[in-house]
Amino acid sequence: MTDFAVASPAPRLPRLRAAWAGAHAPVAGVPRWARTAALIVPFTVLPSSLWRISAVTLHLPIMRDVGPDASGDLPSWMPLELYVVLLSVVSELLAFTAVGLVSTWGEVFPRWVPFLRGRRVPTLVAVVPGALGATVLTALWTWAAVALVIGRNLAGRPLAADAPLSPDTWQGALAIVAYAPLVAWGPLLAAVTLAYYRRRTRATL
Template sequence: MTVLIDRPQATGRLRVAWRAAHDPVAGVTRWAQIAALAVPFTVLPSSLWRLPAAFSEGIGFGERAYIVSLSVLSEVVAFTTIGLIARWGEVFPRWVPFLRGRQVPTKAAAISAALGALVLTVLWTACWIAEFAGVTLRGEPTPANFPTQVGGWVTATYYLCYLPLLLWGPLLAAVTCAYVRRRRNG
């Protein structure tokens, strides 16, 4: 038995879902839209950089699951920034039990986003300061097998993939300020 898929219909549904998740609501400035859409891309390189380690030899199932989960969770959390410019950041989607169709409280979204921006800015800044000082966040010397200690392409790739994380917190803070201003004026 052959199952035929109606490609135009499937493509149409995907396009509608994409727009529902990404299209900005009225009043979103162009810079806020660009900043919000940039956040997942600041996280993507580090998420992709971790994945090959999950499938290298000598890694147990638990570590493998942790690495993959960390990459996926990082992207999901980064994607929530888009909620600050999209309709689902103002009105709960219909798939959310008990809250569907209700307005998202501006203070709840703004406080959680502002705290996230603060934590991310402090965390990634502290990580880079510690890295350049040659220690871990615990104050121990950076291990010899850490990517920044290996040298060559490994170190260059690591920096290329992890430096964008320094932008995550400030971009989230800027989009949060735009969200609060827009919701207050709207």
């Protein structure tokens, strides 16, 4: 009787790990503090993302009932639950771009980018969006924190007693704890962007 050996597919997991590690390896000259700051940025967004998905999409009892108008100006074909998931995923992806400022894919376009693969990333292509994003995020979340302290919402109107971020109940306090790390997103991104700019411009001198 003849035994037939079944050829097993090449293990992809080690190759994926190697590709991930190679792409996210710190570039020479990246200060340790910049690497740490870049890795922290996605975690400043994670608590609020988890809170939104838990409260709105999974309907866990961690948020006050905001009534039937919670969908706001969303189109009728976009369920609020799906919108919250998409918003959270996009927020995490945007936050993760900070890691590119200390990794190889922030200096050389990855292979999966059409027409640009293998080419150097122009310094300003990364610095300008990073600086603008840091400015907007710092202004937005600093104002959000100040507004909450003085009892206002983002529009400057008095904060309603039943607002989700009202600190009068444990649900509101939990929401505030989840959103508080976002205050650090802008300053951390600004610091990492500045370190990236200095490193790239110093390398071209």
